[in-house]
Amino acid sequence: MEELKKLEEVQRMITLMESHAFIPSSSSSSNNHHSNRFLANLLLLLIQPCGDLDIKDKLSLINERIPKISDSFLEEASLLFNRKEKEPVLQIENKLITTSNGDFEDMALVSLDAMQRANSTLEDFMDSLNEKIVNMQISSVGVIERESHMEVSENWIGKFIYVLKNNPFKPLVGQLQRHGLLTQRIIEEFMFGEEYWALERKLCSALMNQTEILVEDVTRAIHLKSFDYRVLNLLLYQLRGEKVNDVHMEFLSISEFLVEVSDDLFDYEDDVLENHFNILRMFVRIYGPATAPAMLAKYIAEAEEKYDDLLKTLDPQLSSNYQTRCEEATKEGGKMSGHPLGTWNIPPVIVDEELYRSNWVNSESVVPPG
Incomplete structure (x- = not known):
C-alpha cells in the first residue's frame, strides 16, 4: 500500500x-518518463x-550546493546507499576506496575493520591487524602465481611510486575521515612519519656515501620513528570516545x-x-x-631518568599495571633472570661496514661440502 501511495503522489506531481x-x-514526443519521475520525486x-526551513531556504540551499556535487560524489553515495541488502558494509567501503581514490584503484589497501574491533588495547589491535596482513599476503600469493606470466605495467609502477612519494597516507587518511576518526593530531603524526622516512633516506645515504651526519638529525629521527605507535x-x-590524555602520551613517547x-x-x-x-650505526659514524x-x-x-620521572606522574594503579605488563613482555621475550625489565646490551660495533657486508655475502655464497 505504501508503494502504491508513493506512485500516486508521483503521478499527481507529474500532472501538476x-x-x-x-x-x-504526456502526449508529446519529447516526453521522457524517467526524467519526469525524477523531477516529481525531487519536488515531492x-x-x-524539514525543521524550520521554508521553500525559499531550500531553494537557496539547492542553488548553493548543487554546483558542488560531482559525478564521483554521486557514484560514491550510490555505492553506499543503494547496496544490496546482504552485501557487507566492508565490501562497500572497499569499493568506495576505489571510487574516491582513483590513484589506488589497482592497489591492495588495508581497511579499518581491524581498528574497529580493537576497542580496548593496543595488543588487540595489533593481533587483529597482523591477521589481516597475513590473510592479505596469502591472497596476494595466489594472484601473483596466476599472473606471473604478465609483465607489470610501467604506468602502474609509476603511479605507485608517485603516490607513495607525494602522499603515502592518502588511502588511510580517506578511510579514517570516512569513519570520523581523523583528527589534527593524527594528521600531524602522519607528517612526522613522512619526515622520518625522509631523514632515514638522507642519513642512510650519508653513511653509504661517507658524507657528514649531524647528531641533531639522528636524535630527531629516533624520536620520529615511533610515529606509528x-x-x-x-x-x-x-x-x-575518550579525550587524549597528554600525560599518558608524553610517558608513552619516552617509553x-x-x-x-x-x-x-x-x-x-x-x-x-x-x-x-x-642509532648505533649513526653514533659510530x-x-x-x-x-x-x-x-x-x-x-x-x-x-x-626521564622515563622514571614520568612514570611517577601516572595513576599508581595504572603505573603498577604498566610495569607488570612490561615484566611479562620481558619474560615472553626470553629474559628469565636479572633485572625484571631486562638489561641493556650494546653489541660490538662494526668499524668497517662495507667490509662486514662483503664478508657476509662471501660467507653466504660458500657452498658447504656435500
Missing part, C-alpha cells in the same frame, strides 16, 4: 508539472517539512623511544647489512667506534 508547462505533456522532497594510541582514544633504541641494538647487524636507520657505545649509554641513561 504538465499543467504548469514545467514539462512536456522539496515540499516535505602514536597514531595507534590516538586511534584508540578515538575508538573509545616508545627506549623500545626503538632497544630494537636498534638487537637489529644492529641486520641494519648494517640492509643499510637501515640504526659521528663519535667513532671507540666513543660511540659510551655516548649511546649516556643517551639511554638520560632517557631512562
Whole structure:
C-alpha cells in the first residue's frame, strides 16, 4: 500500500508539472518518463517539512550546493546507499576506496575493520591487524602465481611510486575521515612519519656515501620513528570516545623511544647489512667506534631518568599495571633472570661496514661440502 501511495503522489506531481508547462505533456514526443519521475520525486522532497526551513531556504540551499556535487560524489553515495541488502558494509567501503581514490584503484589497501574491533588495547589491535596482513599476503600469493606470466605495467609502477612519494597516507587518511576518526593530531603524526622516512633516506645515504651526519638529525629521527605507535594510541582514544590524555602520551613517547633504541641494538647487524636507520650505526659514524657505545649509554641513561620521572606522574594503579605488563613482555621475550625489565646490551660495533657486508655475502655464497 505504501508503494502504491508513493506512485500516486508521483503521478499527481507529474500532472501538476504538465499543467504548469514545467514539462512536456504526456502526449508529446519529447516526453521522457524517467526524467519526469525524477523531477516529481525531487519536488515531492522539496515540499516535505524539514525543521524550520521554508521553500525559499531550500531553494537557496539547492542553488548553493548543487554546483558542488560531482559525478564521483554521486557514484560514491550510490555505492553506499543503494547496496544490496546482504552485501557487507566492508565490501562497500572497499569499493568506495576505489571510487574516491582513483590513484589506488589497482592497489591492495588495508581497511579499518581491524581498528574497529580493537576497542580496548593496543595488543588487540595489533593481533587483529597482523591477521589481516597475513590473510592479505596469502591472497596476494595466489594472484601473483596466476599472473606471473604478465609483465607489470610501467604506468602502474609509476603511479605507485608517485603516490607513495607525494602522499603515502592518502588511502588511510580517506578511510579514517570516512569513519570520523581523523583528527589534527593524527594528521600531524602522519607528517612526522613522512619526515622520518625522509631523514632515514638522507642519513642512510650519508653513511653509504661517507658524507657528514649531524647528531641533531639522528636524535630527531629516533624520536620520529615511533610515529606509528602514536597514531595507534590516538586511534584508540578515538575508538573509545575518550579525550587524549597528554600525560599518558608524553610517558608513552619516552617509553616508545627506549623500545626503538632497544630494537636498534638487537637489529644492529641486520641494519648494517640492509643499510637501515640504526642509532648505533649513526653514533659510530659521528663519535667513532671507540666513543660511540659510551655516548649511546649516556643517551639511554638520560632517557631512562626521564622515563622514571614520568612514570611517577601516572595513576599508581595504572603505573603498577604498566610495569607488570612490561615484566611479562620481558619474560615472553626470553629474559628469565636479572633485572625484571631486562638489561641493556650494546653489541660490538662494526668499524668497517662495507667490509662486514662483503664478508657476509662471501660467507653466504660458500657452498658447504656435500
